[in-house]
Amino acid sequence: MSNYRKVTEFKTVADFREYLAQENFLIPLVDSVPSDGSAALAQPIKAMGQTIGNRWAILPMEGWDCLPDGSPSEFTRRRWLNFATSGAKLIYGTEAAAVMHSGRSNPRQLMAVPGTTKALQNLCREMRQRHREKFADDEDLCIGLQLTHSGRFSHPNQDAILEPVTAYSHPLLDRKFGNSPADVVSDEELAEIISCFITAAKVAQEAGFDFVDFKHAHGYLGHEFLTAYDRPGPYGGSWENRTRFFREVAEGIRKACPGLKLSARLSIFDLMPFYKGEDEVGHPMPWGGNYPYAFGGDGSGLAMDPELQDTCAFVRLLQEYGVELICGTIGSPYYSVHAQRPAYYPVSDGYQMPEHPLFHVARHLAAVKRLREKCPGLLVVGSGYTCLQEYLPNAAEAALANDWTDFVGIGRMVLSYPDICADTLAGRPLQRQRICRTFGDCTNAPRNGMISGCFPLDDFYKRLPEAARLRECKRAAQGKPTKQE
Numbered sequence: 488m489s490n491y492r493k494v495t496e497f498k499t500v501a502d503f504r505e506y507l508a509q510e511n512f513l514i515p516l517v518d519s520v521p522s523d524g525s526a527a528l529a530q531p532i533k534a535m536g537q538t539i540g541n542r543w544a545i546l547p548m549e550g551w552d553c554l555p556d557g558s559p560s561e562f563t564r565r566r567w568l569n570f571a572t573s574g575a576k577l578i579y580g581t582e583a584a585a586v587m588h589s590g591r592s593n594p595r596q597l598m599a600v601p602g603t604t605k606a607l608q609n610l611c612r613e614m615r616q617r618h619r620e621k622f623a624d625d626e627d628l629c630i631g632l633q634l635t636h637s638g639r640f641s642h643p644n645q646d647a648i649l650e651p652v653t654a655y656s657h658p659l660l661d662r663k664f665g666n667s668p669a670d671v672v673s674d675e676e677l678a679e680i681i682s683c684f685i686t687a688a689k690v691a692q693e694a695g696f697d698f699v700d701f702k703h704a705h706g707y708l709g710h711e712f713l714t715a716y717d718r719p720g721p722y723g724g725s726w727e728n729r730t731r732f733f734r735e736v737a738e739g740i741r742k743a744c745p746g747l748k749l750s751a752r753l754s755i756f757d758l759m760p761f762y763k764g765e766d767e768v769g770h771p772m773p774w775g776g777n778y779p780y781a782f783g784g785d786g787s788g789l790a791m792d793p794e795l796q797d798t799c800a801f802v803r804l805l806q807e808y809g810v811e812l813i814c815g816t817i818g819s820p821y822y823s824v825h826a827q828r829p830a831y832y833p834v835s836d837g838y839q840m841p842e843h844p845l846f847h848v849a850r851h852l853a854a855v856k857r858l859r860e861k862c863p864g865l866l867v868v869g870s871g872y873t874c875l876q877e878y879l880p881n882a883a884e885a886a887l888a889n890d891w892t893d894f895v896g897i898g899r900m901v902l903s904y905p906d907i908c909a910d911t912l913a914g915r916p917l918q919r920q921r922i923c924r925t926f927g928d929c930t931n932a933p934r935n936g937m938i939s940g941c942f943p944l945d946d947f948y949k950r951l952p953e954a955a956r957l958r959e960c961k962r963a964a965q966g967k968p969t970k971q972e
């Protein structure tokens with residue numbers, strides 16, 4: 488564990504606020520969230536062709552626990568029903584659904600293919616019903632399904648061997664993950680992938696989802712195409728070519744699925760790949776000069792472009808295709824996990840945080856704020872709040888009240904404490920024993936071939952045999968360096 492001061496050390500909002508100010512981490516906090524309906528978190532908003540009942544959003548999270556054919560399992564069902572009964576009115580994507588077998592991030596990833604339509608439809612219907620039973624109304628509940636192809640990080644078959652599909656030969660990622668030019672997807676193969684995205688959107692529409700999210704984040708295929716400068720042919724080089732993959736999928740969905748809303752999860756800016764050094768801390772891979780491969784970056788590979796020129800250009804394109812809501816994120820869980828999931832505890836194949844985790848939380852907030860300022864009319868879901876722990880609701884309310892974001896998305900926190908949304912809105916005290924402490928086991932388990940879940944805090948997962956196996960894997964991983972080149 489890092490030596491950074493922990494959130495639990497601060498006993499009051501005022502103490503925590505003072506510390507944030509002293510460290511220059513710009514994270515606004517309200518003293519408390521009103522529970523009389525006047526909270527910014529409680530306000531409905533018109534989006535995605537409906538009224539969405541409040542500003543809590545559940546971020547998409549895979550569980551590595553679907554059935555071999557890609558349909559949801561009982562584990563998946565339990566998680567999605569927790570999402571549905573959390574009190575959040577926007578379920579932003581539930582989890583990444585692969586559009587084809589070869590694009591699965593793991594052999595147990597959900598798939599949006601004709602064979603899973605019925606199971607998805609049943610679960611989507613059950614989510615609405617359970618939400619209605621708990622909160623009386625589901626008219627203001629909005630549920631999306633995230634569609635992806637895992638690209639460079641595809642592990643579709645048993646034993647989870649990497650079977651990468653890359654947009655282009657990347658000078659650092661190819662070295663880090665052992666990719667070769669043979670992994671670059673051909674234009675012909677891409678045509679099939681595009682057609683699978685369109686079929687997946689039809690599946691989601693038939694299953695009853697309100698929207699599909701086309702993932703352009705975390706180094707997956709859609710995201711990677713945005714920096715395919717070195718790719719020859721119609722999908723690389725110029726801006727027009729690098730966005731052709733998006734345009735062809737979006738155009739296809741528009742034609743095939745009239746009325747279905749589209750959103751995009753977007754890494755607002757990317758970073759260069761990090762590795763664990765001898766000191767166990769994350770370091771950027773060595774690179775001389777301008778680094779063009781971090782979309783939305785300032786050319787250093789380490790920071791956001793303050794003008795967000797490429798990100799805004801992409802948002803304008805999204806808007807041309809009717810996208811009004813996006814979900815902002817940063818970097819990738821595979822090569823810059825510290826930025827993507829700020830945490831006090833490193834994940835088993837990660838490293839100690841190069842900076843204070845709260846610095847990275849502040850960076851998430853700043854990125855969303857900046858994007859909203861630069862793209863009027865765009866609605867954004869913010870991410871990366873979980874590390875704030877007991878002060879998450881205070882920051883969520885402040886970010887909304889100050890117009891820094893339109894929705895506050897929660898990821899890890901909803902795995903350990905789904906009711907945090909409803910408890911906050913009702914003014915109930917937080918259940919401290921359920922607050923996510925960023926232990927990382929929901930990431931460690933799948934990185935070691937197991938299902939994901941909150942093993943430390945959720946009794947359901949604590950009791951599973953995987954909990955003991957996970958402890959063993961973590962012990963074995965201690966001190967091992969990760970791959971630099």
Ligand SMILES: Cc1cc2nc3c(=O)[nH]c(=O)nc-3n(C[C@H](O)[C@H](O)[C@H](O)COP(=O)(O)O)c2cc1C
Pocket residue numbers: 546547548549550582583633702704752816827828829870871872873874896897898899900929930939
């Ligand atoms: C177990 C796990 C699975 C995730 N799966 C997805 C996913 O399927 N799609 C996605 O866009 N992000 C995924 N993420 C990232 C989260 O949506 C979120 O961006 C991240 O956890 C940071 O938010 P937080 O600080 O609230 O956890 C995943 C995160 C975790 C911990």
Ligand code: SF4
Pocket residue numbers: 899900902903922923924925926927928929930940941942943944
């Ligand atoms: S395993 Fe539980 S406590 Fe740990 S990061 Fe995930 S949700 Fe949080």
